[in-house]
Amino acid sequence: MSELTRLTLAEARDGLKAKTFSATELTKAHLETIEASNEALNAYVLVTPEHALAQAKEADARLAKGEARPLEGLPLGNKDLFCTDGIRTTACSKILDDFKPTYESTVGANLWSAGAVMLGKLNNDEFAMGSSNETSAFGPVVSPWRRNGKTDKLVPGGSSGGSSAAVAAGLCLAATATDTGGSIRQPAALTGTVGIKPTYGRCSRWGIVAFASSLDQAGPIAKTVRDAAIMLGAMAGHDPKDTTSVNAPVPDYEAALGKGIKGLRVGVPKEYRVEGMSKEIDDLWTKGIEWLKAAGATIHEISLPHTKYALPAYYIVAPAEASSNLARYDGVRYGLRVPGKDVIDTYENTRAAGFGKEVRRRILIGTYVLSAGYYDAYYLKAQKVRTLIKRDFDEAWSKVDVVLTPTTPSPAFAFGEKTGDPLAMYLEDIFTVTVNMAGLPGLSVPAGLSSEGTPLGLQLIGKPFDETTLFQTAQAIEDAAGRFTVGERWWAGDAKKAAAAPAKKKPGGK
Amino acid sequence: MQVDEKTVRRIARLARIKITDEEAKSLEGELSGILNWVEQLDEIDTTSVEPMTRVVAQELKKREDRVTDGEIADAIVKNAPVVDDHYFVVPKVVE
Numbered sequence: 001m002s003e004l005t006r007l008t009l010a011e012a013r014d015g016l017k018a019k020t021f022s023a024t025e026l027t028k029a030h031l032e033t034i035e036a037s038n039e040a041l042n043a044y045v046l047v048t049p050e051h052a053l054a055q056a057k058e059a060d061a062r063l064a065k066g067e068a069r070p071l072e073g074l075p076l077g078n079k080d081l082f083c084t085d086g087i088r089t090t091a092c093s094k095i096l097d098d099f100k101p102t103y104e105s106t107v108g109a110n111l112w113s114a115g116a117v118m119l120g121k122l123n124n125d126e127f128a129m130g131s132s133n134e135t136s137a138f139g140p141v142v143s144p145w146r147r148n149g150k151t152d153k154l155v156p157g158g159s160s161g162g163s164s165a166a167v168a169a170g171l172c173l174a175a176t177a178t179d180t181g182g183s184i185r186q187p188a189a190l191t192g193t194v195g196i197k198p199t200y201g202r203c204s205r206w207g208i209v210a211f212a213s214s215l216d217q218a219g220p221i222a223k224t225v226r227d228a229a230i231m232l233g234a235m236a237g238h239d240p241k242d243t244t245s246v247n248a249p250v251p252d253y254e255a256a257l258g259k260g261i262k263g264l265r266v267g268v269p270k271e272y273r274v275e276g277m278s279k280e281i282d283d284l285w286t287k288g289i290e291w292l293k294a295a296g297a298t299i300h301e302i303s304l305p306h307t308k309y310a311l312p313a314y315y316i317v318a319p320a321e322a323s324s325n326l327a328r329y330d331g332v333r334y335g336l337r338v339p340g341k342d343v344i345d346t347y348e349n350t351r352a353a354g355f356g357k358e359v360r361r362r363i364l365i366g367t368y369v370l371s372a373g374y375y376d377a378y379y380l381k382a383q384k385v386r387t388l389i390k391r392d393f394d395e396a397w398s399k400v401d402v403v404l405t406p407t408t409p410s411p412a413f414a415f416g417e418k419t420g421d422p423l424a425m426y427l428e429d430i431f432t433v434t435v436n437m438a439g440l441p442g443l444s445v446p447a448g449l450s451s452e453g454t455p456l457g458l459q460l461i462g463k464p465f466d467e468t469t470l471f472q473t474a475q476a477i478e479d480a481a482g483r484f485t486v487g488e489r490w491w492a493g494d495a496k497k498a499a500a501a502p503a504k505k506k507p508g509g510k
Numbered sequence: 511m512q513v514d515e516k517t518v519r520r521i522a523r524l525a526r527i528k529i530t531d532e533e534a535k536s537l538e539g540e541l542s543g544i545l546n547w548v549e550q551l552d553e554i555d556t557t558s559v560e561p562m563t564r565v566v567a568q569e570l571k572k573r574e575d576r577v578t579d580g581e582i583a584d585a586i587v588k589n590a591p592v593v594d595d596h597y598f599v600v601p602k603v604v605e
Contacts (some may be wrong), residue, residue: 024553102585200565243571244564312548323525330526332598334589343601344526352528360527364537365544368513380549383561388554390562420594423547439565462567 002029005170006485009227010254011073011171016073020211023059023073027052027117030075033492034119034171035084040491043156043166044140045080046088047120055117062115070187071234072115073470077172079163080121081128082108082218083207091209092136094127095329095354097336103175106239107176107218113223116233119172123162126356127326128211130182131428133161134419135358143191143412144169144486148453157187157428163221164191166218168486174222174231178208179503180215181314182432185444188221189407189457192446192484194228194474196222199465200439201246202217202232204239210343212321213244215436217315224483225445225474229253256468261298264469267400271307272431274409281406281456284448288404288458289479292473300400304392309385310434315426316382317437318368322359323366329354362424390438397463402473405431407457431459441467445474515528 004026007015015021018171021229023057031049038044052075059073081099083089090096104112112118121152125135132155143156143165156165160177164187167175177184179197196219205217210216220231233254236246268289289299331337331350355363369378396403409430418425435442441464444457458477462470518537522529529537583596592599 016558064598099589102582102588201568240571240573246566246568285563306554308550312550313543316548316551327526331591332600333586335591337591343603346601347526351526354525361537361540363525363527364521365541368521368545370519371521371524378548378558380561382548382555383563384556384559384561385551385554387559388556390565423543447525508529 002033004029005033007173008223009173009230010224011338012074013071013230017068019063023056023063023117024053026073027056027075030119030172031449036492037169037171037489041142041165041169041171042139043123043141043145043162043169043171044077044120045090045092045123045162048087048118051087052117052119055112057473059115059117069113069115070230071111073117074115074173075117075119076106076111076206077120077163077166077175078118079123079160079176079178081124081178081209082176083209084118084121084158084262087121088247088509089121089209091127091138092124092138093171093354095351100333101207103207106204108207108235109232113281116234122160122166123177125159125161127209127322128159128178128180129322129358129362130158131182131186131425132413132418133158134415135356137356140163142339142491144489144491145191145412145454146490152414153188153456154414157190159183159411160187160195160221161285164193164195166187167191167193167221167223168490169489169491174220174227176218176235177221178216178218179436180211180318181436182429183461184219184221185407185430185432185442185457188444189336189446190412190454190455192486193221193223194443194478195219196228196231196232196443196467196470197435198442198467199234199246201244202236202441202465202467204237204242204245206239206241210325210505212226212318213325214321217436225471225478226254226257227433228443229257229471241475247464251468252393253468253471257471257475259472261292261473264292264297264298264402264473265400266292266299266473267302267396267403268299269302269307269396269405271304273406274430276409277406278410280411280450283411284456284458285404285406288447288502291477292404294480295476297473297476302396302400302403304434306385306388306392307434310437311426311430312391313382313385314429314433314437315365316378317386318380319362319366320370321366323363323370326355326359326363358422376440386437389434393438393440393461401463402469403461404461405461407431407444407459411452412454412457427454435461440464441470443470443474447477447478449480449484479489513538513545
């Protein structure tokens with residue numbers, strides 16, 4: 001196992017600049033690690049070695065000439081929700097089949113034009129609908145983390161489970177991800193990685209397979225706070241092709257990291273002390289408060305009274321927008337087609353065969369709440385509740401600069417533990433979903449280990465477009481808590497023994 | 511809100527998703543469960559609340575009214591399951 005894959009993004013960048021190793025060596029080290037690990041972890045649904053080595057070669061040429069761009073030669077993973085020009089993009093659904101976009105997502109294009117190298121496409125819950133990566137047509141991702149002394153397969157979170165697992169296991173230096181209700185922050189929390197969902201409008205949504213357009217945002221999952229800051233700086237920016245992308249300057253997040261948090265006002269919302277929250281999550285939260293106090297921040301109890309309504313409102317808004325967005329998959333213009341006796345029968349056969357169970361369930365819920373006579377009672381009501389959720393935060397910002405909460409209500413769970421009951425799975429997002437509903441930036445930073453030895457995260461919520469404060473505060477937590485990395489790489493070089501893990505080359509049936 | 515099997519079938523038809531009898535039965539319970547759960551929103555009085563439309567007040571962007579794209583028919587039909595020339599082919603719609 002190459003030591004190069006243990007580097008952080010910032011360390012690798014410095015190593016390339018110092019010519020300690022080349023971009024080609026760095027890329028090869030990652031490709032070899034993927035080769036040895038992916039059968040067990042199933043983090044990548046497509047590895048693109050030729051593409052990666054060609055980008056690395058160009059990076060080496062630029063490095064040699066002293067013309068390095070910000071991410072020159074740094075190998076990344078790209079969530080399969082991001083369209084890649086000429087490279088298969090499936091959203092991990094059978095319905096997209098062998099879809100090869102003829103364009104690149106804006107966020108992807110930003111990264112590649114900053115010099116980054118793409119290693120391949122990362123697994124996710126089908127159409128990003130899930131919190132465990134178990135709904136992927138390519139089969140679930142296995143977390144590199146295990147409970148102390150146990151070998152049960154744990155989920156890496158979702159929907160960006162391929163991203164979180166790949167970063168935690170050293171299968172890329174950092175990864176792209178998307179977050180509609182917690183899909184960056186929850187997987188980051190469960191794998192000891194850092195994930196940030198920026199303010200809605202900070203990153204362009206153009207070329208990202210749409211789930212719920214008023215909630216979707218792209219962001220990075222990375223090994224450290226600094227790495228996440230570097231990544232977001234490269235991904236963000238105004239894009240005329242996305243009307244909701246905001247034309248605001250992107251600050252130098254990395255440069256702001258060292259500023260410290262003396263005098264920062266941190267809010268602790270009492271409504272997040274939910275019934276049934278485990279003691280270790282509560283203790284972690286208390287520890288986080290102590291760390292921030294020690295770093296010079298002041299702590300203030302705040303109230304966000306509409307918190308409990310965020311999740312039910314989300315499960316109206318998100319399925320409604322999904323049912324509309326996913327209407328485009330009809331077997332006519334791209335993807336799978338299952339013929340029928342007429343055109344409607346063809347649509348119905350295609351969509352029944354192409355969508356997985358959770359996606360079908362959400363489309364049906366969405367169709368129901370948008371159907372004639374129900375729009376006001378459901379979708380409009382939920383959008384009004386969003387206003388109230390946002391208003392809670394607007395009031396909080398007069399007293400505090402940032403809000404601290406746990407990221408998830410419990411540590412990583414094992415395969416199948418929550419698949420029986422959709423509502424139990426939905427509760428995974430209870431602390432993250434308010435942030436999407438209000439459009440605010442949210443960041444998850446590793447803060448400790450559970451009694452089972454698995455990672456736990458704390459969430460920071462910021463004012464609109466104030467990602468800088470999130471990075472600075474997260475840095476204070478990281479400085480106090482340290483980093484959490486998987487000790488033994490049990491999965492690597494042991495691919496044959498792990499053959500029982502579901503790793504499929506193409507989306508196939510169960 | 512109790513969703514019956516007939517409603518499940520109507521919704522599935524609207525969504526253009528074929529469902530089996532078995533699926534219709536299990537969806538009845540699942541959809542009812544989720545819809546009952548979201549009904550807690552009725553506790554909140556929203557009569558004088560405006561629906562949220564955007565996070566940060568921002569004027570809708572406009573662009574110049576001119577053609578900026580096009581002449582890419584090959585790219586558009588590239589991923590289609592069945593194509594004839596630059597047309598998407600579907601089962602006969604009009605007799």
